[in-house]
Amino acid sequence: MKKFLFLLFIYLWLFGSVFAQDAKYNLGSAQGAEDLTVSPGDEVIAKIFFYNVFGNRITHIALEVGEAPSDWEIEILPELTTETYDVAGVLTDVNENLAVEPDEIVEEVPAEGREGFTFIPAPNVGGFIPAKEVWVKINVPASEEIGKTFSVKIDAEASWLGQLGTVAFKQGRTFEYNVTTVSEEFYERKVTGAEPKKEKAITEIIVEGVTAFIVLATSPPGLAIIAIIVIIAVFLFFRIRKPKSPFG
Amino acid sequence: MEKIALVVIALVMMSGIAMSASDEKTAGASVEVNSYVSITLIDAGTEGINFDSVGLDPGTSDNPDIDQNSTDGAIKVRNDAVSNVNVGLYVEGTDFTGASGPITVDNVEYAKDSTKTTEATTLTTSYPGSEYYTGVTPGNSGDFWFFLDVPDNQTAGSYNSTFSFKGDTA
Numbered sequence: 001m002k003k004f005l006f007l008l009f010i011y012l013w014l015f016g017s018v019f020a021q022d023a024k025y026n027l028g029s030a031q032g033a034e035d036l037t038v039s040p041g042d043e044v045i046a047k048i049f050f051y052n053v054f055g056n057r058i059t060h061i062a063l064e065v066g067e068a069p070s071d072w073e074i075e076i077l078p079e080l081t082t083e084t085y086d087v088a089g090v091l092t093d094v095n096e097n098l099a100v101e102p103d104e105i106v107e108e109v110p111a112e113g114r115e116g117f118t119f120i121p122a123p124n125v126g127g128f129i130p131a132k133e134v135w136v137k138i139n140v141p142a143s144e145e146i147g148k149t150f151s152v153k154i155d156a157e158a159s160w161l162g163q164l165g166t167v168a169f170k171q172g173r174t175f176e177y178n179v180t181t182v183s184e185e186f187y188e189r190k191v192t193g194a195e196p197k198k199e200k201a202i203t204e205i206i207v208e209g210v211t212a213f214i215v216l217a218t219s220p221p222g223l224a225i226i227a228i229i230v231i232i233a234v235f236l237f238f239r240i241r242k243p244k245s246p247f248g
Numbered sequence: 249m250e251k252i253a254l255v256v257i258a259l260v261m262m263s264g265i266a267m268s269a270s271d272e273k274t275a276g277a278s279v280e281v282n283s284y285v286s287i288t289l290i291d292a293g294t295e296g297i298n299f300d301s302v303g304l305d306p307g308t309s310d311n312p313d314i315d316q317n318s319t320d321g322a323i324k325v326r327n328d329a330v331s332n333v334n335v336g337l338y339v340e341g342t343d344f345t346g347a348s349g350p351i352t353v354d355n356v357e358y359a360k361d362s363t364k365t366t367e368a369t370t371l372t373t374s375y376p377g378s379e380y381y382t383g384v385t386p387g388n389s390g391d392f393w394f395f396l397d398v399p400d401n402q403t404a405g406s407y408n409s410t411f412s413f414k415g416d417t418a
Contacts, residue, residue: 028286123332165296170412
């Protein structure tokens with residue numbers, strides 16, 4: 001009997017400890033390049049990674065376009081859907097693009113990977129973070145002007161179910177992109193009128209030539225080479241001046 | 249003399265070739281490092297924010313969350329170690345809705361200590377223009393202490409609100 005009570009006490013103590021943990025609500029994200037380029041009529045895809053390696057509750061994430069040019073098409077995948085969760089026996093509906101369960105940083109990427117997850121490097125602490133991908137597809141109208149930069153913002157809201165108390169918690173985060181429209185292929189051509197051909201005066205040519213020589217001569221390699229030429233010239237000069245032998 | 253002239257000309261030509269061979273060339277290079285932001289809300293004690301365990305009377309002010317004390321706020325907002333940016337911390341809230349009519353969110357103040365002496369600020373329905381905690385480095389956190397005023401003549405009943413936190417790159 002004593003043994004039973006002791007084991008029961010240990011069990012209840014451990015069971016209680018688990019549920020006595022502080023509630024931790026984690027929203028982790030990794031955003032790639034903020035500066036994007038796209039040609040009018042084309043599409044560019046930006047990826048955002050979400051993870052939950054410091055929380056002990058499932059993080060539910062809803063995304064929406066916060067800012068974008070009015071005639072652009074922005075698609076977020078996975079799409080926003082309504083999901084139903086059983087929270088301690090209570091069915092609750094949530095609008096979300098994705099949900100990220102509590103997880104852990106791993107030392108190495110599993111050889112077989114993990115379905116639905118991308119392992120991204122963990123800054124500062126090392127290892128890899130299992131993360132879920134979101135794609136932001138940005139479609140630019142064919143009529144869009146080239147060479148302009150536009151702002152696109154994606155707003156994320158993270159929520160957690162089963163929160164007790166008068167006040168529930170959420171987290172917000174905004175992902176900003178600067179999208180620049182570029183031509184499909186590179187070219188360069190003069191737009192202004194051709195300049196009239198100007199005949200250079202002989203004095204101009206001489207001045208330009210001397211200026212170029214001075215610039216060349218005053219650079220360190222130029223000075224070294226000129227020094228060598230001078231030394232050789234002096235050597236040869238003194239050889240010529242060597243008096244001839246009176247005997248021929 | 250002719251030989252000297254030929255030698256000098258040859259040397260000048262060679263120096264021209266050497267100069268062009270030593271011309272410097274530059275090429276542009278750029279790299280963009282991905283931005284990692286991980287924020288954890290740590291709610292110690294009784295889950296959520298509770299301004300009283302037995303109910304509050306109308307006309308009372310500065311009712312604190314029951315779990316906050318002189319060292320720990322109602323909620324700790326941490327910039328996790330895997331973040332590679334410093335963040336500024338913000339908070340916004342919704343009106344309390346419930347039994348009858350709202351308790352508007354401007355009846356809530358938040359501060360950086362338990363006595364409201366440090367930067368007590370009225371809660372708003374949108375994030376303020378400037379951050380409440382500035383430059384929170386990875387691994388560090390900011391605590392929020394909350395205080396609620398109950399308006400006079402507020403109808404009895406349960407009221408609920410949502411507080412949202414944001415960690416923005418500083």
